[in-house]
Amino acid sequence: MLNENKDAQAKARILIVDDHPIVRQGLAQVINLQADMQLCCEAGNAEEALTAIRSCHHDLAIVDISLQGISGFNLIATLTAHYPQLPILVMSMHEESLYAERSLRLGARGYIMKHQATVNIQLAIRRILDGGIYLSDEMHRLMLDRIHTHAVDPGSTDPVACLTGREFEVLRLIGFGFGTRQIAEKLNRSVKTIEVHRVNIKEKLGLKTGIELIRFAAFWVEAKD
Structure with missing residues:
Protein backbone atom coordinates (compact mmCIF):
# COMPACT_ATOMS: atom_id res chain seq x y z
CA MET A 1 0.00 0.00 0.00
CA ARG A 141 8.33 26.05 -39.20
CA LEU A 142 5.71 28.79 -39.55
CA MET A 143 6.91 30.59 -36.43
CA LEU A 144 10.54 30.34 -37.52
CA ASP A 145 9.53 31.88 -40.86
CA ARG A 146 7.81 34.73 -39.01
CA ILE A 147 10.89 35.30 -36.85
CA HIS A 148 13.03 35.42 -39.98
CA THR A 149 10.62 37.87 -41.65
CA HIS A 150 10.70 40.12 -38.60
CA ALA A 151 14.51 40.00 -38.55
CA VAL A 152 14.62 41.08 -42.20
CA ASP A 153 11.88 43.70 -41.75
CA PRO A 154 11.51 44.68 -38.05
CA GLY A 155 8.60 46.94 -38.93
CA SER A 156 6.42 44.02 -40.01
CA THR A 157 3.97 43.13 -37.22
CA ASP A 158 0.73 41.25 -36.91
CA PRO A 159 -2.00 43.91 -37.28
CA VAL A 160 -4.30 42.09 -34.85
CA ALA A 161 -1.74 41.80 -32.04
CA CYS A 162 -3.39 44.78 -30.30
CA LEU A 163 -6.75 43.00 -29.95
CA THR A 164 -7.96 41.38 -26.75
CA GLY A 165 -8.70 37.66 -26.70
CA ARG A 166 -12.44 38.20 -27.12
CA GLU A 167 -11.95 40.76 -29.91
CA PHE A 168 -9.68 38.26 -31.64
CA GLU A 169 -12.45 35.63 -31.50
CA VAL A 170 -15.03 38.09 -32.83
CA LEU A 171 -12.75 39.10 -35.72
CA ARG A 172 -12.19 35.47 -36.64
CA LEU A 173 -15.92 34.71 -36.67
CA ILE A 174 -16.59 37.80 -38.79
CA GLY A 175 -13.97 36.53 -41.21
CA PHE A 176 -15.81 33.24 -41.51
CA GLY A 177 -19.00 35.09 -42.45
CA PHE A 178 -20.95 35.06 -39.20
CA GLY A 179 -23.23 37.99 -38.41
CA THR A 180 -23.47 39.84 -35.12
CA ARG A 181 -26.38 37.79 -33.77
CA GLN A 182 -24.74 34.49 -34.73
CA ILE A 183 -21.48 35.55 -33.05
CA ALA A 184 -23.40 36.53 -29.92
CA GLU A 185 -24.96 33.06 -29.79
CA LYS A 186 -21.65 31.28 -30.36
CA LEU A 187 -19.83 33.26 -27.67
CA ASN A 188 -22.78 33.32 -25.29
CA ARG A 189 -22.81 37.11 -25.23
CA SER A 190 -25.46 39.76 -25.94
CA VAL A 191 -25.78 41.34 -29.38
CA LYS A 192 -24.95 44.71 -27.80
CA THR A 193 -21.69 43.33 -26.40
CA ILE A 194 -20.64 42.00 -29.81
CA GLU A 195 -21.48 45.35 -31.38
CA VAL A 196 -19.18 47.04 -28.85
CA HIS A 197 -16.43 44.56 -29.74
CA ARG A 198 -16.91 45.37 -33.43
CA VAL A 199 -16.56 49.10 -32.74
CA ASN A 200 -13.39 48.53 -30.70
CA ILE A 201 -11.90 46.28 -33.39
CA LYS A 202 -12.54 48.91 -36.07
CA GLU A 203 -10.89 51.61 -33.93
CA LYS A 204 -7.83 49.50 -33.15
CA LEU A 205 -7.37 48.42 -36.79
CA GLY A 206 -8.08 51.87 -38.24
CA LEU A 207 -11.18 50.71 -40.13
CA LYS A 208 -14.01 53.16 -40.76
CA THR A 209 -17.01 51.06 -41.77
CA GLY A 210 -18.54 47.66 -41.16
CA ILE A 211 -17.84 46.71 -44.76
CA GLU A 212 -14.14 47.46 -44.27
CA LEU A 213 -14.17 45.33 -41.14
CA ILE A 214 -15.80 42.39 -42.94
CA ARG A 215 -13.38 42.70 -45.85
CA PHE A 216 -10.34 42.88 -43.54
CA ALA A 217 -11.55 39.92 -41.46
CA ALA A 218 -12.19 37.78 -44.54
CA PHE A 219 -8.77 38.47 -46.05
CA TRP A 220 -7.05 38.01 -42.68
CA VAL A 221 -8.66 34.60 -42.08
CA GLU A 222 -7.85 33.49 -45.61
CA ALA A 223 -4.22 34.56 -45.20
CA LYS A 224 -3.93 32.67 -41.90
CA ASP A 225 -5.66 29.50 -43.11
Missing part, protein backbone atom coordinates in the same frame (compact mmCIF):
# COMPACT_ATOMS: atom_id res chain seq x y z
CA LEU A 2 2.85 2.41 0.83
CA ASN A 3 4.45 1.79 -2.54
CA GLU A 4 1.16 2.41 -4.32
CA ASN A 5 0.74 5.74 -2.52
CA LYS A 6 4.29 6.71 -3.38
CA ASP A 7 3.73 5.91 -7.05
CA ALA A 8 0.50 7.91 -7.10
CA GLN A 9 2.25 10.91 -5.57
CA ALA A 10 4.96 10.74 -8.24
CA LYS A 11 2.46 11.13 -11.05
CA ALA A 12 1.96 14.53 -12.67
CA ARG A 13 -1.44 15.91 -11.69
CA ILE A 14 -3.39 17.18 -14.71
CA LEU A 15 -6.39 19.54 -14.88
CA ILE A 16 -8.61 19.47 -17.99
CA VAL A 17 -10.78 22.49 -18.85
CA ASP A 18 -13.21 21.72 -21.67
CA ASP A 19 -16.96 22.25 -21.98
CA HIS A 20 -17.55 18.89 -23.68
CA PRO A 21 -17.82 15.98 -21.18
CA ILE A 22 -17.06 13.41 -23.90
CA VAL A 23 -13.78 15.16 -24.72
CA ARG A 24 -12.83 15.22 -21.04
CA GLN A 25 -13.68 11.53 -20.65
CA GLY A 26 -11.65 10.54 -23.70
CA LEU A 27 -8.59 12.44 -22.58
CA ALA A 28 -8.97 11.13 -19.04
CA GLN A 29 -8.77 7.58 -20.33
CA VAL A 30 -5.60 8.32 -22.29
CA ILE A 31 -3.93 10.24 -19.45
CA ASN A 32 -4.79 7.76 -16.72
CA LEU A 33 -3.24 4.92 -18.72
CA GLN A 34 0.16 6.62 -18.44
CA ALA A 35 2.46 5.56 -15.61
CA ASP A 36 3.70 9.11 -14.99
CA MET A 37 0.50 11.18 -15.06
CA GLN A 38 -3.07 11.21 -13.85
CA LEU A 39 -6.18 13.28 -14.39
CA CYS A 40 -6.62 15.16 -11.13
CA CYS A 41 -9.59 17.47 -11.83
CA GLU A 42 -12.05 18.34 -14.59
CA ALA A 43 -13.74 21.66 -15.31
CA GLY A 44 -16.39 22.61 -17.85
CA ASN A 45 -15.71 26.36 -17.77
CA ALA A 46 -13.30 28.97 -16.46
CA GLU A 47 -15.11 29.46 -13.16
CA GLU A 48 -14.95 25.74 -12.36
CA ALA A 49 -11.28 25.70 -13.37
CA LEU A 50 -10.38 28.55 -11.00
CA THR A 51 -12.25 26.81 -8.17
CA ALA A 52 -10.38 23.57 -8.84
CA ILE A 53 -7.01 25.32 -8.91
CA ARG A 54 -7.65 27.06 -5.60
CA SER A 55 -8.50 23.77 -3.90
CA CYS A 56 -5.92 21.43 -5.43
CA HIS A 57 -2.32 21.40 -6.63
CA HIS A 58 -1.84 20.75 -10.36
CA ASP A 59 1.31 20.20 -12.38
CA LEU A 60 -0.26 21.16 -15.72
CA ALA A 61 -3.57 22.51 -17.06
CA ILE A 62 -5.05 21.57 -20.43
CA VAL A 63 -7.32 24.42 -21.57
CA ASP A 64 -9.73 24.67 -24.48
CA ILE A 65 -10.00 28.24 -25.77
CA SER A 66 -13.66 27.91 -26.81
CA LEU A 67 -15.43 28.00 -23.46
CA GLN A 68 -18.85 29.27 -22.48
CA GLY A 69 -18.70 32.45 -20.43
CA ILE A 70 -15.12 33.54 -19.75
CA SER A 71 -13.09 32.62 -22.83
CA GLY A 72 -10.14 30.28 -22.77
CA PHE A 73 -7.88 33.19 -23.73
CA ASN A 74 -8.99 35.18 -20.68
CA LEU A 75 -8.57 32.09 -18.50
CA ILE A 76 -5.01 31.61 -19.76
CA ALA A 77 -4.23 35.26 -19.00
CA THR A 78 -5.68 34.90 -15.49
CA LEU A 79 -3.81 31.69 -14.76
CA THR A 80 -0.56 33.15 -16.04
CA ALA A 81 -0.98 36.21 -13.83
CA HIS A 82 -2.00 34.41 -10.62
CA TYR A 83 -0.36 30.99 -11.06
CA PRO A 84 2.78 31.69 -13.13
CA GLN A 85 4.35 28.34 -12.19
CA LEU A 86 1.42 26.36 -13.68
CA PRO A 87 2.24 25.21 -17.25
CA ILE A 88 -0.68 25.47 -19.69
CA LEU A 89 -1.30 23.34 -22.78
CA VAL A 90 -3.97 24.72 -25.10
CA MET A 91 -6.14 22.11 -26.78
CA SER A 92 -8.54 23.31 -29.47
CA MET A 93 -10.46 22.37 -32.56
CA HIS A 94 -9.38 25.66 -34.13
CA GLU A 95 -6.59 25.85 -36.68
CA GLU A 96 -3.20 26.04 -35.01
CA SER A 97 -1.94 28.75 -37.36
CA LEU A 98 -4.70 31.07 -36.12
CA TYR A 99 -4.40 30.58 -32.37
CA ALA A 100 -1.10 29.00 -31.34
CA GLU A 101 1.07 32.12 -31.43
CA ARG A 102 -1.50 34.18 -29.52
CA SER A 103 -1.80 31.41 -26.93
CA LEU A 104 1.96 31.40 -26.39
CA ARG A 105 2.01 35.18 -26.05
CA LEU A 106 -0.59 34.90 -23.30
CA GLY A 107 1.59 32.46 -21.41
CA ALA A 108 0.66 28.97 -22.64
CA ARG A 109 3.51 26.49 -23.14
CA GLY A 110 1.99 24.54 -26.00
CA TYR A 111 -0.86 24.09 -28.46
CA ILE A 112 -2.42 20.86 -29.71
CA MET A 113 -5.44 20.39 -31.95
CA LYS A 114 -8.17 18.09 -30.67
CA HIS A 115 -7.96 15.64 -33.55
CA GLN A 116 -4.29 15.08 -32.65
CA ALA A 117 -4.78 14.95 -28.89
CA THR A 118 -5.51 11.24 -28.39
CA VAL A 119 -2.29 10.40 -30.24
CA ASN A 120 0.07 13.15 -29.07
CA ILE A 121 -1.29 14.39 -25.74
CA GLN A 122 1.20 12.32 -23.72
CA LEU A 123 4.12 13.70 -25.74
CA ALA A 124 2.83 17.26 -25.37
CA ILE A 125 2.38 16.94 -21.60
CA ARG A 126 5.80 15.39 -21.05
CA ARG A 127 7.57 17.96 -23.22
CA ILE A 128 5.97 20.86 -21.34
CA LEU A 129 6.63 19.32 -17.91
CA ASP A 130 10.27 18.93 -18.98
CA GLY A 131 10.39 22.69 -19.56
CA GLY A 132 9.88 22.69 -23.33
CA ILE A 133 7.31 24.10 -25.74
CA TYR A 134 4.93 21.85 -27.68
CA LEU A 135 3.78 22.77 -31.19
CA SER A 136 3.31 20.74 -34.34
CA ASP A 137 6.29 20.56 -36.70
CA GLU A 138 4.36 22.66 -39.22
CA MET A 139 3.70 25.39 -36.64
CA HIS A 140 7.35 25.36 -35.59
Whole structure:
Protein backbone atom coordinates (compact mmCIF):
# COMPACT_ATOMS: atom_id res chain seq x y z
CA MET A 1 0.00 0.00 0.00
CA LEU A 2 2.85 2.41 0.83
CA ASN A 3 4.45 1.79 -2.54
CA GLU A 4 1.16 2.41 -4.32
CA ASN A 5 0.74 5.74 -2.52
CA LYS A 6 4.29 6.71 -3.38
CA ASP A 7 3.73 5.91 -7.05
CA ALA A 8 0.50 7.91 -7.10
CA GLN A 9 2.25 10.91 -5.57
CA ALA A 10 4.96 10.74 -8.24
CA LYS A 11 2.46 11.13 -11.05
CA ALA A 12 1.96 14.53 -12.67
CA ARG A 13 -1.44 15.91 -11.69
CA ILE A 14 -3.39 17.18 -14.71
CA LEU A 15 -6.39 19.54 -14.88
CA ILE A 16 -8.61 19.47 -17.99
CA VAL A 17 -10.78 22.49 -18.85
CA ASP A 18 -13.21 21.72 -21.67
CA ASP A 19 -16.96 22.25 -21.98
CA HIS A 20 -17.55 18.89 -23.68
CA PRO A 21 -17.82 15.98 -21.18
CA ILE A 22 -17.06 13.41 -23.90
CA VAL A 23 -13.78 15.16 -24.72
CA ARG A 24 -12.83 15.22 -21.04
CA GLN A 25 -13.68 11.53 -20.65
CA GLY A 26 -11.65 10.54 -23.70
CA LEU A 27 -8.59 12.44 -22.58
CA ALA A 28 -8.97 11.13 -19.04
CA GLN A 29 -8.77 7.58 -20.33
CA VAL A 30 -5.60 8.32 -22.29
CA ILE A 31 -3.93 10.24 -19.45
CA ASN A 32 -4.79 7.76 -16.72
CA LEU A 33 -3.24 4.92 -18.72
CA GLN A 34 0.16 6.62 -18.44
CA ALA A 35 2.46 5.56 -15.61
CA ASP A 36 3.70 9.11 -14.99
CA MET A 37 0.50 11.18 -15.06
CA GLN A 38 -3.07 11.21 -13.85
CA LEU A 39 -6.18 13.28 -14.39
CA CYS A 40 -6.62 15.16 -11.13
CA CYS A 41 -9.59 17.47 -11.83
CA GLU A 42 -12.05 18.34 -14.59
CA ALA A 43 -13.74 21.66 -15.31
CA GLY A 44 -16.39 22.61 -17.85
CA ASN A 45 -15.71 26.36 -17.77
CA ALA A 46 -13.30 28.97 -16.46
CA GLU A 47 -15.11 29.46 -13.16
CA GLU A 48 -14.95 25.74 -12.36
CA ALA A 49 -11.28 25.70 -13.37
CA LEU A 50 -10.38 28.55 -11.00
CA THR A 51 -12.25 26.81 -8.17
CA ALA A 52 -10.38 23.57 -8.84
CA ILE A 53 -7.01 25.32 -8.91
CA ARG A 54 -7.65 27.06 -5.60
CA SER A 55 -8.50 23.77 -3.90
CA CYS A 56 -5.92 21.43 -5.43
CA HIS A 57 -2.32 21.40 -6.63
CA HIS A 58 -1.84 20.75 -10.36
CA ASP A 59 1.31 20.20 -12.38
CA LEU A 60 -0.26 21.16 -15.72
CA ALA A 61 -3.57 22.51 -17.06
CA ILE A 62 -5.05 21.57 -20.43
CA VAL A 63 -7.32 24.42 -21.57
CA ASP A 64 -9.73 24.67 -24.48
CA ILE A 65 -10.00 28.24 -25.77
CA SER A 66 -13.66 27.91 -26.81
CA LEU A 67 -15.43 28.00 -23.46
CA GLN A 68 -18.85 29.27 -22.48
CA GLY A 69 -18.70 32.45 -20.43
CA ILE A 70 -15.12 33.54 -19.75
CA SER A 71 -13.09 32.62 -22.83
CA GLY A 72 -10.14 30.28 -22.77
CA PHE A 73 -7.88 33.19 -23.73
CA ASN A 74 -8.99 35.18 -20.68
CA LEU A 75 -8.57 32.09 -18.50
CA ILE A 76 -5.01 31.61 -19.76
CA ALA A 77 -4.23 35.26 -19.00
CA THR A 78 -5.68 34.90 -15.49
CA LEU A 79 -3.81 31.69 -14.76
CA THR A 80 -0.56 33.15 -16.04
CA ALA A 81 -0.98 36.21 -13.83
CA HIS A 82 -2.00 34.41 -10.62
CA TYR A 83 -0.36 30.99 -11.06
CA PRO A 84 2.78 31.69 -13.13
CA GLN A 85 4.35 28.34 -12.19
CA LEU A 86 1.42 26.36 -13.68
CA PRO A 87 2.24 25.21 -17.25
CA ILE A 88 -0.68 25.47 -19.69
CA LEU A 89 -1.30 23.34 -22.78
CA VAL A 90 -3.97 24.72 -25.10
CA MET A 91 -6.14 22.11 -26.78
CA SER A 92 -8.54 23.31 -29.47
CA MET A 93 -10.46 22.37 -32.56
CA HIS A 94 -9.38 25.66 -34.13
CA GLU A 95 -6.59 25.85 -36.68
CA GLU A 96 -3.20 26.04 -35.01
CA SER A 97 -1.94 28.75 -37.36
CA LEU A 98 -4.70 31.07 -36.12
CA TYR A 99 -4.40 30.58 -32.37
CA ALA A 100 -1.10 29.00 -31.34
CA GLU A 101 1.07 32.12 -31.43
CA ARG A 102 -1.50 34.18 -29.52
CA SER A 103 -1.80 31.41 -26.93
CA LEU A 104 1.96 31.40 -26.39
CA ARG A 105 2.01 35.18 -26.05
CA LEU A 106 -0.59 34.90 -23.30
CA GLY A 107 1.59 32.46 -21.41
CA ALA A 108 0.66 28.97 -22.64
CA ARG A 109 3.51 26.49 -23.14
CA GLY A 110 1.99 24.54 -26.00
CA TYR A 111 -0.86 24.09 -28.46
CA ILE A 112 -2.42 20.86 -29.71
CA MET A 113 -5.44 20.39 -31.95
CA LYS A 114 -8.17 18.09 -30.67
CA HIS A 115 -7.96 15.64 -33.55
CA GLN A 116 -4.29 15.08 -32.65
CA ALA A 117 -4.78 14.95 -28.89
CA THR A 118 -5.51 11.24 -28.39
CA VAL A 119 -2.29 10.40 -30.24
CA ASN A 120 0.07 13.15 -29.07
CA ILE A 121 -1.29 14.39 -25.74
CA GLN A 122 1.20 12.32 -23.72
CA LEU A 123 4.12 13.70 -25.74
CA ALA A 124 2.83 17.26 -25.37
CA ILE A 125 2.38 16.94 -21.60
CA ARG A 126 5.80 15.39 -21.05
CA ARG A 127 7.57 17.96 -23.22
CA ILE A 128 5.97 20.86 -21.34
CA LEU A 129 6.63 19.32 -17.91
CA ASP A 130 10.27 18.93 -18.98
CA GLY A 131 10.39 22.69 -19.56
CA GLY A 132 9.88 22.69 -23.33
CA ILE A 133 7.31 24.10 -25.74
CA TYR A 134 4.93 21.85 -27.68
CA LEU A 135 3.78 22.77 -31.19
CA SER A 136 3.31 20.74 -34.34
CA ASP A 137 6.29 20.56 -36.70
CA GLU A 138 4.36 22.66 -39.22
CA MET A 139 3.70 25.39 -36.64
CA HIS A 140 7.35 25.36 -35.59
CA ARG A 141 8.33 26.05 -39.20
CA LEU A 142 5.71 28.79 -39.55
CA MET A 143 6.91 30.59 -36.43
CA LEU A 144 10.54 30.34 -37.52
CA ASP A 145 9.53 31.88 -40.86
CA ARG A 146 7.81 34.73 -39.01
CA ILE A 147 10.89 35.30 -36.85
CA HIS A 148 13.03 35.42 -39.98
CA THR A 149 10.62 37.87 -41.65
CA HIS A 150 10.70 40.12 -38.60
CA ALA A 151 14.51 40.00 -38.55
CA VAL A 152 14.62 41.08 -42.20
CA ASP A 153 11.88 43.70 -41.75
CA PRO A 154 11.51 44.68 -38.05
CA GLY A 155 8.60 46.94 -38.93
CA SER A 156 6.42 44.02 -40.01
CA THR A 157 3.97 43.13 -37.22
CA ASP A 158 0.73 41.25 -36.91
CA PRO A 159 -2.00 43.91 -37.28
CA VAL A 160 -4.30 42.09 -34.85
CA ALA A 161 -1.74 41.80 -32.04
CA CYS A 162 -3.39 44.78 -30.30
CA LEU A 163 -6.75 43.00 -29.95
CA THR A 164 -7.96 41.38 -26.75
CA GLY A 165 -8.70 37.66 -26.70
CA ARG A 166 -12.44 38.20 -27.12
CA GLU A 167 -11.95 40.76 -29.91
CA PHE A 168 -9.68 38.26 -31.64
CA GLU A 169 -12.45 35.63 -31.50
CA VAL A 170 -15.03 38.09 -32.83
CA LEU A 171 -12.75 39.10 -35.72
CA ARG A 172 -12.19 35.47 -36.64
CA LEU A 173 -15.92 34.71 -36.67
CA ILE A 174 -16.59 37.80 -38.79
CA GLY A 175 -13.97 36.53 -41.21
CA PHE A 176 -15.81 33.24 -41.51
CA GLY A 177 -19.00 35.09 -42.45
CA PHE A 178 -20.95 35.06 -39.20
CA GLY A 179 -23.23 37.99 -38.41
CA THR A 180 -23.47 39.84 -35.12
CA ARG A 181 -26.38 37.79 -33.77
CA GLN A 182 -24.74 34.49 -34.73
CA ILE A 183 -21.48 35.55 -33.05
CA ALA A 184 -23.40 36.53 -29.92
CA GLU A 185 -24.96 33.06 -29.79
CA LYS A 186 -21.65 31.28 -30.36
CA LEU A 187 -19.83 33.26 -27.67
CA ASN A 188 -22.78 33.32 -25.29
CA ARG A 189 -22.81 37.11 -25.23
CA SER A 190 -25.46 39.76 -25.94
CA VAL A 191 -25.78 41.34 -29.38
CA LYS A 192 -24.95 44.71 -27.80
CA THR A 193 -21.69 43.33 -26.40
CA ILE A 194 -20.64 42.00 -29.81
CA GLU A 195 -21.48 45.35 -31.38
CA VAL A 196 -19.18 47.04 -28.85
CA HIS A 197 -16.43 44.56 -29.74
CA ARG A 198 -16.91 45.37 -33.43
CA VAL A 199 -16.56 49.10 -32.74
CA ASN A 200 -13.39 48.53 -30.70
CA ILE A 201 -11.90 46.28 -33.39
CA LYS A 202 -12.54 48.91 -36.07
CA GLU A 203 -10.89 51.61 -33.93
CA LYS A 204 -7.83 49.50 -33.15
CA LEU A 205 -7.37 48.42 -36.79
CA GLY A 206 -8.08 51.87 -38.24
CA LEU A 207 -11.18 50.71 -40.13
CA LYS A 208 -14.01 53.16 -40.76
CA THR A 209 -17.01 51.06 -41.77
CA GLY A 210 -18.54 47.66 -41.16
CA ILE A 211 -17.84 46.71 -44.76
CA GLU A 212 -14.14 47.46 -44.27
CA LEU A 213 -14.17 45.33 -41.14
CA ILE A 214 -15.80 42.39 -42.94
CA ARG A 215 -13.38 42.70 -45.85
CA PHE A 216 -10.34 42.88 -43.54
CA ALA A 217 -11.55 39.92 -41.46
CA ALA A 218 -12.19 37.78 -44.54
CA PHE A 219 -8.77 38.47 -46.05
CA TRP A 220 -7.05 38.01 -42.68
CA VAL A 221 -8.66 34.60 -42.08
CA GLU A 222 -7.85 33.49 -45.61
CA ALA A 223 -4.22 34.56 -45.20
CA LYS A 224 -3.93 32.67 -41.90
CA ASP A 225 -5.66 29.50 -43.11
